[in-house]
Amino acid sequence: MATISPRFDDQDVRIGWQVRIRKKGYPQQVKTFRTKSEAQAWAKSVETEMERGAWRDRTEAEATTLADALDRYREEVSSRKRTASKEASIIRQWQGRPLARVALARIRSKDIANAISDMERESKSANTIRLHLALLSHLFTTAATEWGMESLGNPVQVARKRKPKLPQGRDRRLQGDEEERLFRECAKAKNPWLLPVVRFAIETAMRAGEILETKGKTDEDGNRPIQTTGLLWKNVDLNRRVAFLPETKNGSARTVPLSSTAVEVLRGLSRSLDGKVFGTTYEAIHLSFARACKRAEIEDLRFHDLRHEATSRLFEKGLNPMEVSTITGHKTLQMLKRYTHLRAEDLAKRLG
Helix, strand or coil, X not given: CEEEEEEECCCCCEEEEEEEECCCCCCCEEEEECCHHHHHHHHHHHHHHHHHCCCCCCHHHHHCEHHHHHHHHHHHCHHHCCXXXXXXXXXXXXXXXXXXXXXXXXXXXXXXXXXXXXXXXCCCCHHHHHHHHHHHHHHHHHHHHCCCCCCCCCHHHHCHHHCCCCCCCCXXXXXXXXXXXXXXXXXHCCCCCHHHHHHHHHHHCCCHHHHCEEECCCCCCCCCCEEECCCEHHHEECCCCEEEECCCXXXXXXXXXXXXXXXXXXXXXXXXCXXXXXXXXXXXXXXXXXXXXXXXXXXXXXXXXXXXHHHHHHHHCCCCHHHHHHHHCCCCHHHHHHCCCCCHHHHHHHHC
């Protein structure tokens, strides 16, 4: 049964109303409100939930701010991920927003919608905003399922209609004699690894981080941590014509079959003491690739477009979606379709 009593300051001025609820089988609940009507409404809500057996303790959720929850999430969840440094940056940005000072239990879908509007005004891309929301959504889910805050809803899921839509995937492929011009300029590059890297990417549909060493953003100590080591010789079997990738972007290991051209590229490489197949980094290749495209007068071609090109060629060779996904590592057909752009003239030839 709830009891509602006035609360007074040291000068005997009433400053609010305190609700105290005692019910067998439940911990005592005490909360203070500015008005009596608010106190009565809260008492009625809690008692109704207790009678229905639907009551959940909100004490911890109401005492934990989003900033504190983000600290715990970074230590207990993000630190175990390969993307820890990237998530640390997202966490810092959330903690810099006014919403970080609000208790988890008091965050509503409208607060999330307002945060989305703020990020849009900051000119963040649709994908960046969705990554920020994904982390926050997982935080609420973790708090409810693992941190004992069962009463928490997930305001990010409620606000899902407000999430920005991702732009349509790129469909850039090599056209006309662009491949010949690209290879010619890659061969002239100061970076001797550029041509073999480009040829290998087109033959295997592997991601940049699966081929080359990549680095994350600069950390607080001024260092750039290595995110991926790239392809290692110990994971390549030229006799069986396969390359094993123990760590990939989607978290699943896979074995990539190597075409005769890919094997030819690898046989032509010298081996370094560090065990890496390509003795360069993605950052170096990215810069060298852009310069080669400029010299070849090829516009709007990015290194990642080579994965689009390679994936499309696999389909044009007659492989089915299951076979292609085994090579490329895409987990769903929908994901695979974003990277697959078949030429109508090539499909016409197959029709006879």
